Amino acid sequence: MTSTFVTVGVVGLGTMGAGIAECFARAGISVIGVEAGPEALARGRGHLEDSTGRALAKGRLTEAARAEILGRVTLTTSLEDLADADLVIEAVPEVMDFKRAVFTDLDRICKPSAVLATNTSSLSITAIAATTTRPGRVIGMHFFNPAPVMKLIEVIHTMVTDEGLAEEVADLARRLGKTPVTVGDRAGFVVNRLLLPYLNHAAVLLESGLAGRDDIDTAMRLGAGLPMGPFALLDLIGLDTSYEVLSVLFQESRDRRHAPAPILRERISAGLLGRKAGGGFYGPGEHADTSGTPGTSGTPGTSDPSADGPSPKRVAVLGEGGDAFAARLADEGITITPVEEAEAVLALSSVPVIELAPRLPHPERLVGVHLVGEGVAEVASTVLTDPRVARAVQGLVRAAGRVPVPCRDRAEFVVDALLYPYLNDAVRMYDSGYATCEDIDVAMRLGCGYRQGPFETIDALGLETVRDGLRALYAEYREPFLAPAPLLEQLVAAGVRSFRDRP
Ligand code: CAA
Numbered sequence: 001m002t003s004t005f006v007t008v009g010v011v012g013l014g015t016m017g018a019g020i021a022e023c024f025a026r027a028g029i030s031v032i033g034v035e036a037g038p039e040a041l042a043r044g045r046g047h048l049e050d051s052t053g054r055a056l057a058k059g060r061l062t063e064a065a066r067a068e069i070l071g072r073v074t075l076t077t078s079l080e081d082l083a084d085a086d087l088v089i090e091a092v093p094e095v096m097d098f099k100r101a102v103f104t105d106l107d108r109i110c111k112p113s114a115v116l117a118t119n120t121s122s123l124s125i126t127a128i129a130a131t132t133t134r135p136g137r138v139i140g141m142h143f144f145n146p147a148p149v150m151k152l153i154e155v156i157h158t159m160v161t162d163e164g165l166a167e168e169v170a171d172l173a174r175r176l177g178k179t180p181v182t183v184g185d186r187a188g189f190v191v192n193r194l195l196l197p198y199l200n201h202a203a204v205l206l207e208s209g210l211a212g213r214d215d216i217d218t219a220m221r222l223g224a225g226l227p228m229g230p231f232a233l234l235d236l237i238g239l240d241t242s243y244e245v246l247s248v249l250f251q252e253s254r255d256r257r258h259a260p261a262p263i264l265r266e267r268i269s270a271g272l273l274g275r276k277a278g279g280g281f282y283g284p285g286e287h288a289d290t291s292g293t294p295g296t297s298g299t300p301g302t303s304d305p306s307a308d309g310p311s312p313k314r315v316a317v318l319g320e321g322g323d324a325f326a327a328r329l330a331d332e333g334i335t336i337t338p339v340e341e342a343e344a345v346l347a348l349s350s351v352p353v354i355e356l357a358p359r360l361p362h363p364e365r366l367v368g369v370h371l372v373g374e375g376v377a378e379v380a381s382t383v384l385t386d387p388r389v390a391r392a393v394q395g396l397v398r399a400a401g402r403v404p405v406p407c408r409d410r411a412e413f414v415v416d417a418l419l420y421p422y423l424n425d426a427v428r429m430y431d432s433g434y435a436t437c438e439d440i441d442v443a444m445r446l447g448c449g450y451r452q453g454p455f456e457t458i459d460a461l462g463l464e465t466v467r468d469g470l471r472a473l474y475a476e477y478r479e480p481f482l483a484p485a486p487l488l489e490q491l492v493a494a495g496v497r498s499f500r501d502r503p
Helices: 017-025 037-056 065-069 096-109 124-128 165-175 191-207 213-223 230-237 239-253 262-269 322-329 353-359 387-399 415-431 438-447 454-461 463-477 486-493
Strands: 009-011 030-034 073-076 085-088 115-118 138-142 151-155 178-181 314-318 344-348 368-373 376-382 402-408
Touching: 009 017, 009 322, 017 037, 017 065, 017 073, 030 037, 037 065, 037 073, 065 073, 096 115, 096 124, 115 165, 124 138, 138 165, 151 165, 151 438, 165 178, 178 438, 191 213, 191 230, 191 239, 191 262, 191 415, 191 438, 213 230, 213 376, 213 402, 213 415, 230 239, 239 262, 239 314, 314 322, 314 368, 344 387, 353 368, 368 387, 368 415, 376 387, 387 402, 415 438, 415 454, 415 463, 415 486, 438 454, 454 463, 463 486
Parallel strands: 009 030, 009 085, 030 073, 085 115, 115 138, 151 178, 314 344, 344 368, 376 402
Antiparallel strands: 138 151, 368 376
16 A cells, blocks of 8 residues: 555655655655745755755765665645645644644645645644644644654654554655654644654743753763753754643643743744754753763853862761662762761752751751662752852762762752653553554654653662652642552552553
8 A cells, every 4th residue: 555655745844844845755755845035945855955964974875875865855835836746735834824824735735645744743633624624634643753763653644644644654654764653633643742842841940040051961961861852852953842732731731831932932033943043042052962971051050060069078978778878978988977977978869958947957058869770860959059059069979989960959850840740741641542562662762862751760660669769749739640540549549560561
């Protein structure tokens, strides 16, 4: 059946459209790329040349193979050139009116058998289909940025999609070397429904002063093992696109955590749209997040080593896991003392440590330390912590081989505060019957480059640990979305240890 897709049109050659065109051309399929005018067309050509040029420079493509790929793409400013295309994918900006206008034109121009697909990130495919005379031939084909690299395609069918069409499109996705995950038409589908609220939450926490931009990115990259921190990723996706997706989610859910963080609107208004505009949360050339070293944002609480204070010589370590960490510090020449004699008191915890303060002779020397994975230590200052002590503890954890992430003393600090609600959302999504655990895991691994999907992460951390973390977050913030999903509570109560073992 997939041999029916011989010629493919792509409408809109921005970052995503050009990437999608490249995917088809790489698979040997002829592509007609359409842009609104000559300038936009030249930019689209530039995206294609840059992307294949990068592969050439890395030795991933030969000059001849690159020429063949580029030769398969015909560029035009006329939609009429799509009259004979078998499949057209629309990749214009995430605005319903733009999409409707394109689909109305495509419906008029394209042959009746042609499939009209949209790369929308969140808009209703049912509503887009309704603008055509062929709603059964309209489908979602959602790629991920950068399209030539990310292995997932979400295939989205509506209530009226022709029988068999979703499977035909899924086969085509496989032909491109991608893995399809097929789902119904809900705002955000699988990936954006889980990803965007997490990114928005990071922006809210940044605004609240929990931690700095670089520190949150470092924490999520090195602590949670994600390929990019949330602000580097917002820059890659585009702040405007993220804003539009969140707005659609909010419209459907009326859940205020889907309401775009004001910091997004401010930056968009200032023209800071992300990488494509030369800057978003990071400035041009400032994407230290992917290079392995923290950036130099000048934001408060940066984990830059130059912000560390001199290491305290006498330290007390409290809390679970405290002995092992104390031994590690002793190896670095630090004297471990009782609380009364210490200069700094480290409380190993991920719940607010301020509750310990009244029992200490010097509460200003108390700092919360949360060891995350093998490489990160969150260093939490309470409302009483002396900033010099906090900086000294940063130096101390760095000497112990960990990257310090300075933050405020709040429930679950940074990594878990961002991770657990995302995991909770995944459980709710599965429980709603929208997608299987396996499909959700595949979608997050291949769509976002995660090492594990959310259910694999929950199993690795332990269902009870995640449930307890959510309870702690809920106890502090009282936000409904932080309450553990009923299914998670039930599985823990039933003693089920893994999502793989669920009945
Ligand atoms: N175009 C083409 N190829 C690219 C590219 C681009 N823009 N960016 C990176 N690549 C290629 C590189 O050439 C390289 O290929 P080879 O291994 O063949 O040499 C590979 O990708 C890895 O690139 P780098 O080594 O330069 O950089 P990296 O290892 O830091 O990886 C990344 C970059 C692939 C982007 C990685 O950081 C990642 O997976 N990030 C997560 C991206 C993500 O979450 N995307 C989904 C966003 S959500 C979305 O798109 C949906 C929506 O609707 C909003």
